[in-house]
Structure formats: structure tokens, C-alpha cells
Amino acid sequence: MTPSLRVVLVAPRNPLNIGAAARALSNFGIGDLRLVNPYEVAYQEARSAVGESKTVLARSREFATLADAVADCSLVVGTTSLGPRGLEHPLKRLEAGARVIRKTLASAPVALLFGSEKYGLSNEDLSYCHWLMRIPTREEHGSMNLGQSVAVCLYELIRNPRAPSPAARKRADAASEERISALLLEVLAASGYVHERAAGSTSQKVRRLVRRMHLEAHDAEIWLGILRQIRWKIGYPDTG
Amino acid sequence: MTPSLRVVLVAPRNPLNIGAAARALSNFGIGDLRLVNPYEVAYQEARSAVGESKTVLARSREFATLADAVADCSLVVGTTSLGPRGLEHPLKRLEAGARVIRKTLASAPVALLFGSEKYGLSNEDLSYCHWLMRIPTREEHGSMNLGQSVAVCLYELIRNPRAPSPAARKRADAASEERISALLLEVLAASGYVHERAAGSTSQKVRRLVRRMHLEAHDAEIWLGILRQIRWKIGYPDTG
Incomplete structure (x- = not known):
């Protein structure tokens, strides 16, 4: 559908999360998976798992640095569970951010960054981002599971703006x-x-x-x- | 926000999935968790985990039958990765379905059902549902991870911050x-x-x-x- 979205996992640690991210890419048919400095054991374990996400994982690529991973992208968007930290990044709500990403994808590749399970994206990572995007979670418990937040972001990207009404059933006359x-x-x-x-x-x-x-x-x-x-x-x- | 949504997991088998579902409820601040016939070891393991989802799990309730779990709900919605199977259920896309659920929640409790990891909801389970809802995944790989699909559904429910319009009449439970x-x-x-x-x-x-x-x-x-x-x-x- 949109082959030019790069879903970039930065320093992921848990093979289940890498697998879950891959599954979301496969479910929604959008994006290719890039990993920066993953915990190598976790990456290998995720790649060796069987299932329908196998294609996504087989095609996934590993990069030594975030700069390499996003080099071919025209727009780099970071995800965060907090407000802007330290760096003065514009922060968009997922729905508004996804609109801009969809628009950009029509003409150029976009990178969507997810930080490590424990620390999120570092200030160094954030410095590569044009802006940040936030899933509207509760303030008291903002931090989502990695696999779940990838799924929610991709869902928002493919959520059909044109709502095709499912075949209506014939009403009794x-x-x-x-x-x-x-x-x-x-x-x-x-x-x-x-x-x-x-x-x-x-x-x-x-x-x-x-x-x-x-x-x-x-x-x-x-x-x-x-x-x-x-x-x-x-x-x-x-x-x- | 909306205390009257019941997220019902039917026969879940994996403690990580129960935990992930609870985390999504906590992240989005919506719903309470109900379990029907869970794999007992998994439920206990999930309940014993620490973290911010602890409150959701502590308040979760177990039911012997699906009928008991949805008895106080006026609208019962099943989730599926397929088209309607066997029974003739109307099928709504997540976005359209969530709109109806939000509206109903203004006046009455709603149950949102998720089937077991392996088999989804049975025909017997489905017979309790008013209609089914489907996340718009790819046809070739429609089946989502349980925790991820709970997260995506709850996100869609809270995505639009506009207050739900009050529903006119009280629905039968x-x-x-x-x-x-x-x-x-x-x-x-x-x-x-x-x-x-x-x-x-x-x-x-x-x-x-x-x-x-x-x-x-x-x-x-x-x-x-x-x-x-x-x-x-x-x-x-x-x-x-």
C-alpha cells in the first residue's frame, strides 16, 4: 500500500516486542522494519520465529546508527509518551501527525521512530526528528508497550478517511x-x-x-x- | 472517562496478553476488565505482575460464563478478524463501530468481546453479540495479537475527544x-x-x-x- 514508510525501532531489547512490531506491519500492510542497535540476541530470536510476520522480519534491515537508518527519508518523526523533553520539538497528537505523514508519503519516504522499551528515544535520537508525535494516552500512565504503540500508530495511518459503508442489508419493506x-x-x-x-x-x-x-x-x-x-x-x- | 465499557476477554491463554490488555485499559483510561474462563495460571500470573496496570488487574473480575459477564450490558459487540462466520451478524469497521459504542456509552454499559488467542470467538460466543467489529487489517494477515487489538480498539474509542452525544432511549440489557x-x-x-x-x-x-x-x-x-x-x-x- 505505502511502501515508503520506515518503521524504525531504536535499541529494542525484547524479542517479543520486535515480533509484535513486525506483526503490526504485516497486519496493516504498511511500512518496512528497520532496527538500530537492537539487542542482537533479541533480534535473532524474533527473526527465527515462524508465522505470518516472517516476511516482514526477513526483509527487515539493521543499521549501526540512526543517521544511517533515516538517511533516505524526507521526514523523520519521533514518538513519545511525554511532552517535548529538552529539545524544542513541535508535538502533534497522533491523529494530526498521521495526516501529515500520509500526505508526505505520497511523494517521499518517511521514518517513524520508536525508542527502546525502557528509555524511549534519547535526546540524541530526537535531534534527528522534524517533530514528535504522541498517542493520546492518560497523563498518569502515558507509556505504552512498544508493540502496542506501533500497532496503534500504523492503524491510525491506514484508518480509512473515506469511510466505505459496508454493504447495507436489505431492509424489510x-x-x-x-x-x-x-x-x-x-x-x-x-x-x-x-x-x-x-x-x-x-x-x-x-x-x-x-x-x-x-x-x-x-x-x-x-x-x-x-x-x-x-x-x-x-x-x-x-x-x- | 467512560466507566461503563466492559472489555471482556473470552478464554485468554497467555498471561502476557492479559497483562497487555490491562495495560491498554490503563493507558487509555477507559473500560474495566472482565475475563470469562481464563487459563487460571495465566490470570494469576498476570495479576501478580507489578506495574501501572496493577489497578486495572486488581479490579478485574472473572465470570464463569459469557452470559454472566455481559448480563448488565445493553450492547454487546464482538471483535473478529474475519467476515461474519456462519451466523448472520452485521459487521462494522472499527471506526464506524466505535462511533456507535461511544454513543451508547453515554446512556448504558457496553461489552466489547475479544476471543481467545488461537480460536477467536466461538459461534456460541457470537450469538450473544448484537454486531461484530473488525479492525481494517490486510486480508492476507488479518489476525492481530490480542494485546495489540485491544489497544487499537480502545485508541479508536478515545481518539476523538469530543463529548459523546447523549443517546435518546435506554437500551434493553x-x-x-x-x-x-x-x-x-x-x-x-x-x-x-x-x-x-x-x-x-x-x-x-x-x-x-x-x-x-x-x-x-x-x-x-x-x-x-x-x-x-x-x-x-x-x-x-x-x-x-
Whole structure:
């Protein structure tokens, strides 16, 4: 979809997190994975794992320095759980930041940086960033798990701005709603729920009750079948 | 922020996933955690872990059945990585689904269900759901890690800081829907619409049919009254 996003993990320590990041790239079909100075054992362990993220990990590349990892990118964005620290970086909320990244990706590669599990991005790392992006977590517990924050950022990037409505189901038409209402009213009379005398005033209530079911065409057929069966079983009301 | 979201993990097996789900709840400050039939060792291990998610885990509750876990909820939403399977559930994309959930949360508790790591939600689980929600992952690798999918769903729920608009009417809770389903099933058996023998396989269909009515609390009372009357009128099925 957008091959020119580089998801850069800086000094990741945990193979499960590297694997989880790769899985998010695979799930959302966006980005390629770059690692800067990973804990080597963790990287090898993640690469040796099987599963659908294997392709992402096989294609992932390791870089000695962050400068190398982002060299071919026109925009470098750091992620943080805090406000700007030390360096005077503009800070964008994920939603606004993702909008800019999407726009840039149309013409040039973008790097999205995630710091190590324990320390996040260092001031040295941040100095390579054009601006920072923050997932809107609670202030009291801002720091997200690495794999989860990669997933949330990528989701926001692919979240469709054009909302294609899923194939709408066919609604029951007014005629079937009316048939159901009439049959239900008959059943209510036959079962003694309403007296025949009061049926006139009740019919409006029943009609509304049925409309509020917002029936799909298929379900309308089911309800008609159910009510016909009940009607038949009950028989006609006692004339006494 | 919104205390009435229940994040329900059904049969989770991995303590790291339970912990990651709890962390996402803590990060985004939304929801309380409920577990149905968790792998007990995993649940205990997750609970014993230290960290900022401790409060979420300490407050989490375990339920014997999914019915119990969602009994106080007016809207029950299942998550899936696939299209609707077997049962005819409406499927909403995360963004559209989250909009409905936010709206409902203004007036009533909502349950958001996540299936086990390996199998997802079963058809039996799905029969409790009003509709399903899907994170827009790639078709070729749709299945997300449990902790990551919880994080992405909660992010989408809090993404838009605008206050949710108050919903107009009180929705029926899952317990009344279940009462209606049970009574309707009884009526169907007594009227000869379904044979007692086939009732087992039909109960899921009936449960779904009732969920698709999207009942308001007031209408749920009316339907209970109607069905009780019909039940009484039909009497018990012929034993022949």
C-alpha cells in the first residue's frame, strides 16, 4: 500500500516486542522494519520465529546508527509518551501527525521512530526528528508497550478517511412490516393479551412496536413464519 | 472517562496478553476488565505482575460464563478478524463501530468481546453479540495479537475527544434479551415451529434474531408480556 514508510525501532531489547512490531506491519500492510542497535540476541530470536510476520522480519534491515537508518527519508518523526523533553520539538497528537505523514508519503519516504522499551528515544535520537508525535494516552500512565504503540500508530495511518459503508442489508419493506403487525395483532387478540374491543386503539401501538424492530427483509420472513405458526396453534379465540 | 465499557476477554491463554490488555485499559483510561474462563495460571500470573496496570488487574473480575459477564450490558459487540462466520451478524469497521459504542456509552454499559488467542470467538460466543467489529487489517494477515487489538480498539474509542452525544432511549440489557430469547424458544417449541429435538441448534438462531431487534428497555418489557401470554395460551406441547 505505502511502501515508503520506515518503521524504525531504536535499541529494542525484547524479542517479543520486535515480533509484535513486525506483526503490526504485516497486519496493516504498511511500512518496512528497520532496527538500530537492537539487542542482537533479541533480534535473532524474533527473526527465527515462524508465522505470518516472517516476511516482514526477513526483509527487515539493521543499521549501526540512526543517521544511517533515516538517511533516505524526507521526514523523520519521533514518538513519545511525554511532552517535548529538552529539545524544542513541535508535538502533534497522533491523529494530526498521521495526516501529515500520509500526505508526505505520497511523494517521499518517511521514518517513524520508536525508542527502546525502557528509555524511549534519547535526546540524541530526537535531534534527528522534524517533530514528535504522541498517542493520546492518560497523563498518569502515558507509556505504552512498544508493540502496542506501533500497532496503534500504523492503524491510525491506514484508518480509512473515506469511510466505505459496508454493504447495507436489505431492509424489510413497509408491506411486510404491515403484514407482521396485522398478524401480531391477531395473535395478541387470540391469546387474550388484548380484547377484541380494544384492538382498534392497540393496532397503532403494535404497528409502532414492529417498526421499532428495524427489521431486515430476511428476518421479516422469519417473524411471519413464527407468527403464522403461533396463530395456527392458538386457534381462534373462545367466543365466551 | 467512560466507566461503563466492559472489555471482556473470552478464554485468554497467555498471561502476557492479559497483562497487555490491562495495560491498554490503563493507558487509555477507559473500560474495566472482565475475563470469562481464563487459563487460571495465566490470570494469576498476570495479576501478580507489578506495574501501572496493577489497578486495572486488581479490579478485574472473572465470570464463569459469557452470559454472566455481559448480563448488565445493553450492547454487546464482538471483535473478529474475519467476515461474519456462519451466523448472520452485521459487521462494522472499527471506526464506524466505535462511533456507535461511544454513543451508547453515554446512556448504558457496553461489552466489547475479544476471543481467545488461537480460536477467536466461538459461534456460541457470537450469538450473544448484537454486531461484530473488525479492525481494517490486510486480508492476507488479518489476525492481530490480542494485546495489540485491544489497544487499537480502545485508541479508536478515545481518539476523538469530543463529548459523546447523549443517546435518546435506554437500551434493553443482555439479561432481558436473554429472557426474551428463552421464552420465544419455548413458544416456538410449544407451537410446533421447532421440534424439541432441534431446539439446541435453533437457540443460537433465536438469540441472534432477538439481538437484531435492538430492543429498547421499554419494548423489552412489552415483548416479555406478549410472549408470556402466548406461552400461557398455548399451554404445554402435546406429548405425541
